[in-house]
Amino acid sequence: MAMEPWEGSARIYDVLYGQMKDYEADVERLHTWIQARKPGAATLLDVACGTGLHIERLKQFYEAEGVDLSEAMLAIATDRNPDVTFHLGDMRHFELEKRFDAVTCLFSAIGYMPDTDSLARAINNMARHLVPGGALILEPWLDVDGWSDGHLDLMTYDSEDLKVARMSAGERVGDRVTINFHHMVMTPDGVNYFAEDHPTTLFSTDEYRAALEAAGLSVDYDPDGFIGRGMWFGTKDV
Numbered sequence: 001m002a003m004e005p006w007e008g009s010a011r012i013y014d015v016l017y018g019q020m021k022d023y024e025a026d027v028e029r030l031h032t033w034i035q036a037r038k039p040g041a042a043t044l045l046d047v048a049c050g051t052g053l054h055i056e057r058l059k060q061f062y063e064a065e066g067v068d069l070s071e072a073m074l075a076i077a078t079d080r081n082p083d084v085t086f087h088l089g090d091m092r093h094f095e096l097e098k099r100f101d102a103v104t105c106l107f108s109a110i111g112y113m114p115d116t117d118s119l120a121r122a123i124n125n126m127a128r129h130l131v132p133g134g135a136l137i138l139e140p141w142l143d144v145d146g147w148s149d150g151h152l153d154l155m156t157y158d159s160e161d162l163k164v165a166r167m168s169a170g171e172r173v174g175d176r177v178t179i180n181f182h183h184m185v186m187t188p189d190g191v192n193y194f195a196e197d198h199p200t201t202l203f204s205t206d207e208y209r210a211a212l213e214a215a216g217l218s219v220d221y222d223p224d225g226f227i228g229r230g231m232w233f234g235t236k237d238v
Contacts, residue, residue: 008194010072027057037135041101048109052077111141127215136234
């Protein structure tokens with residue numbers, strides 16, 4: 001039986017994705033994008049903050065906080081950033097006592113929303129946590145035309161005391177894709193195998209734009225973003 005998303009893989013997330021993502025470069029670009037839209041921005045909320053690797057670097061520029069649905073991810077983020085406040089919550093429903101100059105939602109976490117209603121609720125909730133004139137930066141998941149059926153993926157990590165292999169493939173039904181992750185993790189204590197199913201949705205460009213505009217945001221779009229998936233920008237009306 002498969003685990004819940006990130007239940008087992010949180011502890012190997014950084015070694016796998018740390019090989020493919022340049023977090024320093026990401027944060028430099030984020031800082032430039034935020035300041036262009038909200039000059040002088042000083043506070044930031046990272047939604048679906050994961051293990052806190054972006055926040056580790058963003059906090060040099062901002063008074064940063066994070067929110068995530070995964071307790072396992074937040075435990076790692078808190079250990080990495082003991083000086084940062086983290087919140088357990090669903091991006092559609094969390095309610096914090098403060099508002100922020102910038103809100104980020106990165107690495108396609110928005111793709112976990114199951115339908116357009118949930119997409120709209122999540123974006124509206126993020127927008128509610130912005131001050132007037134604040135900036136939302138949203139990295140989308142693949143769109144309805146960007147998914148390739150039959151694609152098989154393998155990621156590995158190899159060090160003296162940790163060996164990881166993660167194989168994945170997706171099953172698509174309409175605009176819903178469940179990605180089946182299979183992990184082999186070897187440590188000096190032995191080999192562990194576990195699987196996780198990650199349900200995602202392929203939203204269209206029009207659906208993203210409609211949700212952002214319905215949340216009271218002025219919208220623009222960069223088709224490249226960090227890794228070719230694009231980047232959405234929303235500025236809250238003053």
